[in-house]
Amino acid sequence: MPTPLADCSDGELGALALKGRQAAYGELMRRYREPVYRLVRSHVGDPDEALDIVQEAFVAAFASIGRYDGSRPFRHWINRISLNKCRDWARRRAVRRLFRFALPLDAASESVDPAVTGEAVIDDVRALARVTKAIAALPANLKEPLILTAVDGLSQAEAASVLGISEKAVEVRIYRARRMLTGQVEKKR
Secondary structure, eight states: OOOOGGGSOHHHHHHHHHTTOHHHHHHHHHHHHHHHHHHHHHHHSOHHHHHHHHHHHHHHHHHTGGGOOTTSOHHHHHHHHHHHHHHHHHHHHHHHHHHHOSOOTHHHHOOOOTTOOOHHHHHHHHHHHHHHHHHHHSOHHHHHHHIIIIISOOOHHHHHHHHTSOHHHHHHHHHHHHHHHHHHHHHTO
């Protein structure tokens, strides 16, 4: 009797996916779509763009599943691919901005739900928007370790593994990112 996919390790699922078992792809997607979405959304700051990037990341991962090292966590591998897709998105966006000389029209459509009442709730929504924009505006080398640890819940050692840098570098970058965020958020109040 075959082992249920939910009981398989990431490495076992990767091997099954490599052999063409579609359900293994589905199980990997089920396990990691939410953490990858949180990572990407925190990186780009736009929920709709994040969905597109997450889809691109999983397509790229599954297209190159043969390069996945089953002895390592799939989450680290898909996170690295997702961060690369975020960098690609940022480069494309910078090029579009250069040619357009204006903010996208979608930025103007973001507004607070008129049905929401209470000054505290509105203040919280505005504060969250400020922080999200401030995180999205951080340089990638500071943003990535911060998101991996604070949003995605990875340890500094795990973030270092995903980013291919030392734990100390992760620690320093998180410190600098938080210091920068504090300055940006306080300035915009």
